Amino acid sequence: MGDVLVLIDHNDGRIRKPSLELLTLAGRLGTPAAVVLGGDDPEALAVQAHEYGAATVYVAEAPEIADHLVVPKVDALAQIAGEANPAAVLLTSSGEGKEIAARLALRLDGGLITDAVDVLSGDDGPEAVQSVFAGSYAVVSTVVHGTPVIAVKANAVTPEPVPTAGRTEQVTVAFSALATSVKVVSRTPRASEGRPDLAEAAIVVSGGRGVGGQEGFAVVEELADALGAAVGASRAAVDAGWYPHSQQVGQTGRQVSPQLYVAAGISGAIQHRAGMQTSKTIVAVNKDPEAPIFGLADYGVVGDLFDVLPKLSEYARAD
Amino acid sequence: MTLKIIVPVKHVPDATGDRCFADDHTTDREAVDGLLSELDEYAVEQALQLAESTDDAEVVALTVGPDDAVDALRRALAMGAHRAVHVSDEAIHGSDALATSAILAKAIEHVGYDLIVCGMASTDGAMGVIPALLAERLAVPQVTLLAELALDGGTLTGRREADHATERLRAGLPALVSVTDQSGEARYPTFKGIMAAKKKPVESLDLDDLGLTGDQLGLAGARTTVRTITAQPPRQAGTLIEDDGEGAKQLAAFLAERKFL
Numbered sequence: 001m002g003d004v005l006v007l008i009d010h011n012d013g014r015i016r017k018p019s020l021e022l023l024t025l026a027g028r029l030g031t032p033a034a035v036v037l038g039g040d041d042p043e044a045l046a047v048q049a050h051e052y053g054a055a056t057v058y059v060a061e062a063p064e065i066a067d068h069l070v071v072p073k074v075d076a077l078a079q080i081a082g083e084a085n086p087a088a089v090l091l092t093s094s095g096e097g098k099e100i101a102a103r104l105a106l107r108l109d110g111g112l113i114t115d116a117v118d119v120l121s122g123d124d125g126p127e128a129v130q131s132v133f134a135g136s137y138a139v140v141s142t143v144v145h146g147t148p149v150i151a152v153k154a155n156a157v158t159p160e161p162v163p164t165a166g167r168t169e170q171v172t173v174a175f176s177a178l179a180t181s182v183k184v185v186s187r188t189p190r191a192s193e194g195r196p197d198l199a200e201a202a203i204v205v206s207g208g209r210g211v212g213g214q215e216g217f218a219v220v221e222e223l224a225d226a227l228g229a230a231v232g233a234s235r236a237a238v239d240a241g242w243y244p245h246s247q248q249v250g251q252t253g254r255q256v257s258p259q260l261y262v263a264a265g266i267s268g269a270i271q272h273r274a275g276m277q278t279s280k281t282i283v284a285v286n287k288d289p290e291a292p293i294f295g296l297a298d299y300g301v302v303g304d305l306f307d308v309l310p311k312l313s314e315y316a317r318a319d
Numbered sequence: 320m321t322l323k324i325i326v327p328v329k330h331v332p333d334a335t336g337d338r339c340f341a342d343d344h345t346t347d348r349e350a351v352d353g354l355l356s357e358l359d360e361y362a363v364e365q366a367l368q369l370a371e372s373t374d375d376a377e378v379v380a381l382t383v384g385p386d387d388a389v390d391a392l393r394r395a396l397a398m399g400a401h402r403a404v405h406v407s408d409e410a411i412h413g414s415d416a417l418a419t420s421a422i423l424a425k426a427i428e429h430v431g432y433d434l435i436v437c438g439m440a441s442t443d444g445a446m447g448v449i450p451a452l453l454a455e456r457l458a459v460p461q462v463t464l465l466a467e468l469a470l471d472g473g474t475l476t477g478r479r480e481a482d483h484a485t486e487r488l489r490a491g492l493p494a495l496v497s498v499t500d501q502s503g504e505a506r507y508p509t510f511k512g513i514m515a516a517k518k519k520p521v522e523s524l525d526l527d528d529l530g531l532t533g534d535q536l537g538l539a540g541a542r543t544t545v546r547t548i549t550a551q552p553p554r555q556a557g558t559l560i561e562d563d564g565e566g567a568k569q570l571a572a573f574l575a576e577r578k579f580l
Contacts, residue, residue, distance in 0.1 A: 094482040102448035103455040111542030114446045133338045140546045181460040185487040252500045296554035299573045303562025311567030319580045
């Protein structure tokens with residue numbers, strides 16, 4: 001089995017959890033090899049990649065990578081893949097991850113699969129599992145021509161440490177003419193308010209129209225903090241300006257797949273279900289006994305979220 | 320100089336219907352009525368706004384798809400696009416995203432452009448990769464996932480809601496942008512717009528017209544193949560209780576049983 005390249009998504013000198021998951025998945029398919037682009041502390045990232053099974057860590061540092069959009073990363077990955085001739089390339093199925101994956105697949109003359117919820121080793125190469133049409137079908141696909149480039153959603157697998165003695169290779173990237181065509185004038189990280197990232201969180205507590213207003217989200221946040229959860233919001237709540245779009249769960253927002261999803265005051269429109277349907281356990285609190293969200297909830301409470309949530313927070317804190 | 324804006328759009332099965340697959344594993348486009356992908360309406364809207372703020376501009380809606388896909392073009396025309404281009408050919412059926420982007424790129428070159436405005440993703444396949452693929456094929460700046468954009472002379476600026484940060488971007492024309500559902504509500508076609516749309520020109524093209532052959536396209540040319548499709552049993556509704564003052568306590572007990580508390 002050959003090398004499986006993993007593009008490492010990192011923040012503050014730490015590998016983000018979805019990329020650790022990719023290293024674990026890469027181990028099923030071949031020999032994991034990590035690609036670290038940019039970053040303040042590539043040595044620390046390389047050490048962490050080795051801890052999670054990467055035999056080779058490719059490191060490329062250049063101002064182009066942070067200062068310009070997408071293409072510098074495609075240039076770097078295409079160059080590394082061209083030399084390593086990997087069995088597959090894995091990336092996170094985020095906005096940027098999918099864009100990089102798409103352009104890379106074209107450059108490598110390979111095949112592209114995005115939004116995989118699992119990747120297995122098959123007789124004819126990697127088999128990617130997708131959940132489509134708002135979770136109503138599971139589709140298993142393979143790439144039949146060229147290098148498979150697969151973008152995988154967060155929480156596909158639990159990352160497993162596999163301490164590996166390996167080497168680090170510095171790469172000098174020859175950037176294409178288009179690499180500097182889109183300038184990133186500024187980049188403002190989103191304040192996380194000390195809560196886990198929505199896509200990575202084990203528990204998500206979301207509020208919808210039933211929360212009634214911006215101030216209503218205080219009870220949602222209180223429960224999230226009591227559970228150590230991330231806070232999400234439905235499109236209705238975001239469109240009304242009650243909560244930031246960065247926290248929107250749904251087809252056009254973030255797609256989450258946590259161990260526990262708590263829907264408060266959310267009716268459960270298809271737009272929303274497409275973003276949370278693969279959660280392991282779903283509970284819902286809603287005044288309307290006919291709300292579609294109850295059709296997929298493992299446990300539903302018909303009631304006022306302003307009564308139920310604060311009491312539930314107390315139970316959680318007492319625990 | 321006329322500012323030429325192309326908006327690639329997709330005709331998709333209505334997400335509120337029971338979407339399913341045909342026997343050849345492609346999306347069944349007969350079982351459920353189709354419509355203009357909602358996320359493309361935001362692209363049409365932004366293209367029209369840019370055109371309206373420019374002295375001389377033309378907005379061209381473009382689609383690749385079977386006969387019915389013309390409905391998506393009519394909707395874009397009713398919203399205010401000036402004309403439309405419809406690429407249709409038997410050999411296209413079953414094309415993957417890579418092949419679809421090859422057809423769209425050829426059609427875009429055929430029409431000529433200064434700016435391409437895409438939606439962020441379709442509402443059926445929802446891969447969200449066509450904008451990046453088109454930028455790669457056309458070798459133009461990719462300015463994507465914008466919640467806000469502005470055009471000043473030949474300079475495009477925008478606000479990208481990236482995965483972990485907000486980014487301010489700048490690029491020159493010609494360029495490709497994609498816009499999110501945060502970019503601003505799409506206008507609803509007026510009666511006048513719907514009537515006018517019936518008279519607006521729709522150019523029909525096939526693969527020959529674009530100088531493409533079918534061997535890299537369609538199901539046979541796809542780089543990926545579907546091995547299996549399994550209908551997922553719908554999630555079963557679990558326990559539903561009425562809160563009589565004890566609702567939180569009962570919910571807490573359920574969460575404790577599942578080891579969340």
